[in-house]
Amino acid sequence: MFEHFTQGRMDxxxxxxxxxxxxxxxxxxxxxxxxxxxxxxxxxxxxxTSQFTVVLADLRGxxxxxxxxxxxxxxRYSKREMAQDQRELMAALGFSRFxxxxxxxxxRVAHRLALDHPQAVxxxxxxxxxxxxxxxxxxxxxxxxxxxxxxxxxxxxxLPETLITADPDQYLHSVMGSRSxxxxxxxxxxxxxxxxxxxxxxxxxxxxxDYRASASIDLQHDKEDLDAARKLTCPLLVLWGEKGTxxxxxxxxxxxxxxxxxxxxxxxxxxxxxxxxxxELLLEKVLPFLG
Numbered sequence: 001m002f003e004h005f006t007q008g009r010m011d012x013x014x015x016x017x018x019x020x021x022x023x024x025x026x027x028x029x030x031x032x033x034x035x036x037x038x039x040x041x042x043x044x045x046x047x048x049t050s051q052f053t054v055v056l057a058d059l060r061g062x063x064x065x066x067x068x069x070x071x072x073x074x075x076r077y078s079k080r081e082m083a084q085d086q087r088e089l090m091a092a093l094g095f096s097r098f099x100x101x102x103x104x105x106x107x108r109v110a111h112r113l114a115l116d117h118p119q120a121v122x123x124x125x126x127x128x129x130x131x132x133x134x135x136x137x138x139x140x141x142x143x144x145x146x147x148x149x150x151x152x153x154x155x156x157x158x159l160p161e162t163l164i165t166a167d168p169d170q171y172l173h174s175v176m177g178s179r180s181x182x183x184x185x186x187x188x189x190x191x192x193x194x195x196x197x198x199x200x201x202x203x204x205x206x207x208x209x210d211y212r213a214s215a216s217i218d219l220q221h222d223k224e225d226l227d228a229a230r231k232l233t234c235p236l237l238v239l240w241g242e243k244g245t246x247x248x249x250x251x252x253x254x255x256x257x258x259x260x261x262x263x264x265x266x267x268x269x270x271x272x273x274x275x276x277x278x279x280e281l282l283l284e285k286v287l288p289f290l291g
Contacts, residue, residue, distance in 0.1 A: 001042040001189055004049065005056070012088035013081065015066030019057040019089060023049030026122075027095035028290065029086060030056050033104020034149075034207060035175055037063035039193040040103065043279035051287070055093060059106060060085050061206020063197045070157075070209045077209035078217045079132075083113035087120055099123040099290055103275060105210060108132055108218075114232050115225060125237045125286055127274050130250040131259050132214055133222040138250060146245040149175055153211035164204040169195055180243040180271035190276070231261050237289045238265030239282070244272040264289075 005020035020038060028048060032040045038056035048054045058065035060082055068076045075081065086109065090098050099122045102110035107126040114121040129135075135143070144151065153160050164171045172194055177183045186194075197203055225231075238256050240247045247267050256263045268285070270277035 001039060001193075002045065002056070004046065005054075009064070010089050010092050012092060013085045015060050015068050015085065017057055017060065017066070017085050017089045018064035019055055019093075021053065021055050021093065023052050023054045025050075025052045027090065027093075027098035028052035028054050029090060029098055029100045029102075030054065031059065031086065031100065031102035031106025031110055032056075032062070033102075033106050034062075034210070035172060035198060036104075036194050037197050039190045040273070040275050042187070042190055044275050044282060047283055052099075052290070053095075055090065055095075055098075057086060057089055058197075059109060059210070061210055062105075062203065064200075067200075067202030067206040070205065070212075074209055074213040074217050077206065077213040078221065079109050079112035079213065080116060080218075080221060082109045082210075083116055086110075086113055087117050090120070096120065097122055099125075101125040101127075101286060101290075103127040104129060104272070108214065111232070112218075112221070114234055114236075115230060118233050121234050123235050123237075123290055124232065125239065125289065126256075127238075128240045128244055128246050128272050130246055130252050130255040131222065133219055133226070134255045134258070135246075135250065136215070136219065140249065143245060143249040146249070150211060150215075153208045154215045157205070157208065160208050161204040164198070164207070168198040168204075172198060176273070179273065180241070181273065181277055185273050185276040187276075225259070231259055233261055235262045235289070236260045236264070237286070238263060239274060239285060240265070240267055241271045241274055241277070242267035242269055244270075246272075 005022040100110045
């Protein structure tokens with residue numbers, strides 16, 4: 001994977017962020033979700049490098065990036081801090097303004113990045129999420145059953161960390177394999193990277209802290225934005241899988257139009273892992289939007 005990409009690590013915002021970079025043209029940042037790494041982009045990223053300078057980054061707590069010690073208020077894993085990591089990474093690489101394509105947890109980081117640093121984000125693509133606050137407020141039985149990990153991972157430490165580290169392979173199969181496509185979308189090479197990184201010291205804790213933050217401090221930040229009528233101002237493309245939980249339990253376009261000024265989007269014929277299930281179709285939808 002990523003044969004033509006250069007790997008690096010950058011000290012930013014009090015931690016290290018692992019990244020790859022390749023290509024030419026306008027800068028484009030790609031952010032992964034849970035429980036994965038930047039390897040999710042291996043079917044997509046090589047086709048973007050002829051038009052963009054592509055940066056793949058691991059979120060803090062995930063992959064080969066740093067895994068800071070948690071704090072009692074979960075501030076270190078707030079989407080605000082995780083977004084600041086990525087803004088500083090891109091600035092250190094020489095990019096003050098860039099577009100972002102992001103999936104799942106990375107899309108939540110990208111949402112906060114575009115809110116807190118509107119001057120930095122040119123265009124934004126968010127995949128298979130609705131706004132975090134909306135999803136918690138509208139949780140029903142179907143969502144709770146499908147997204148059981150949302151409520152498992154936020155339990156107090158060390159219970160979820162202990163269970164994940166006891167059998168990381170089983171955890172990956174339980175989360176990723178329970179979606180509509182099962183394990184079929186994941187190549188052996190990509191899966192090996194997900195497993196390698198989940199087995200690292202601190203990854204299980206980082207993942208749990210990401211979710212604990214989303215159920216606490218992130219909701220506070222989101223409510224503050226709503227109260228202040230702060231919305232995303234950059235053009236936003238929202239994509240979700242028609243076989244996935246987000247499209248079945250929520251109205252993604254309706255929810256994003258409550259918090260963003262310029263929104264378009266649609267469901268794609270796949271499940272949650274769009275970049276690995278429908279890479280060609282994803283490129284077909286994203287490239288004209290990024291323009």
